[in-house]
Amino acid sequence: MEDSRKRNMQMQENFKELSPAEVLVKLQRGNARFWTGCASRPEASAFERRAMIMQQFPSTAILGCSDSRVPVEVVFDQGLGDMFVVRVAGNSLDTSTTASLQYAVKHLSVKVLMVMGHEGCGAIKAAGLPIAQIEQEPQELANALKMLKRGLDEQRLKNVHDARAYDREAVITNVRRQVEGLCRDAAIMKKVQNEELIVVGCFYEISSGIVDFFMEVTEAPTAAAEPHLVMRGVHSGVQSRMEYHVDQTPKADCEGSEQGVIFKRQVSFTPPAPDSAPVKPSEGDGIHMRYAKALA
Ligand SMILES: [Zn+2]
Structure with a gap:
């Protein structure tokens, strides 16, 4: 017990x-x-598990989707006690998901707060259906889909004609909405300003297994004298990609090979297609979204 x-x-x-x-x-x-x-x-040993009974120290809280293909601890190769996980179809904020994340920030002092959407999200696809069709679902499900639909910015998405790009844009738009929702929480933003917390939005690509951290909420450089932070416009068709350079370590030598993985961020902005709607800064207040913060 002492041990x-x-x-x-x-x-x-x-x-x-x-x-x-x-x-x-x-x-x-x-x-x-x-x-x-x-x-x-x-996987922690029995000894490690006993040590965990007393208190948990997860360093990350995540709002992810319930989708069976997106088990977050597996995707991030994390173990017991590492992540405080909230999963709900369409990774959206409501009373209980917000409350759980607030608990993680306030009482567990997590250091990264993440919203993760994913490729091929059924909830987001369903939210894009006509209202009449959504209303045929059971009431609670229909309500949840309508809530997701309100955040999708379907007018803008109409200009995305490629199915895969549409899927990604819709999921990313929803992640952005949820991150914006978290940023309306003054206690969360205070922690961001104090550099005690990083809030990020990311996209999990099922096909490759890669998580793309496409946005980070941060203090605006000029916000020092401001009581709140500044929101930058969000460009249509923004794509960001974390580039991974993996050394040629043979797979058999994988153990501990993370030293051989160098992380480098690269951001590319795809200009909106000529026929697309003018890019509007996202509504919302007091948030500066910094894309792909360079990591040392
Ligand atoms: Zn999903």
Whole structure:
């Protein structure tokens, strides 16, 4: 029991030492292990589990989708106690999901708060259906889909004709809406301003296994004198891609090979097609969305 207590204290120390940026890098490395086939599948021993009984120290809280193909701990190669996970169809905020995330931020002091959408999200596809069709669903499901639909900016999406691009844009738009929702929480934004918390939006590509962190909420450079932060316009057709350079370590030597994975961010902006609607800054207030913050 004494050993378990010591181990629990050590977990607490390890948690305290990590900065939000380091937590984010840890997640990115975990995802790189996953999609390169080098996942470590960390499973705590019985001793470790006993140590966890006393207290949890997750460094990340995530709002993800219930979809069976997107189990977040697997995708980020994380273990027991690492992530505080809220999963609901369409990864959207409502009373209980917001409350759970607020708990994680306030009482568990998570350092990364993440909203993750994913390729081929059935909930987002269904939210794009005509209202009459949505209303044929059971009432609660229909209400949830209508709520998602309101955030989709369907007028803008009409200009995206490629099916795969539409899918991605719709999912990304929804992630952005949920991140904006989180940013209306003054306590969350205070932590962001104090650099105690990073809030990110990301897109999980089922086919490749890659998580693309396409947005980060951060303090605007000029906001020092402002009581709130500034929202930048969100460009239509924005694409960002984290580039991974993986060394040629043979798969058999995968263990611990995360050292061989170098993370570099690259952002590309695809100009809106000539026939697309003018790009409007997203509504919302006080948020500066910085795309693809460079990671050291
Ligand atoms: Zn989904």
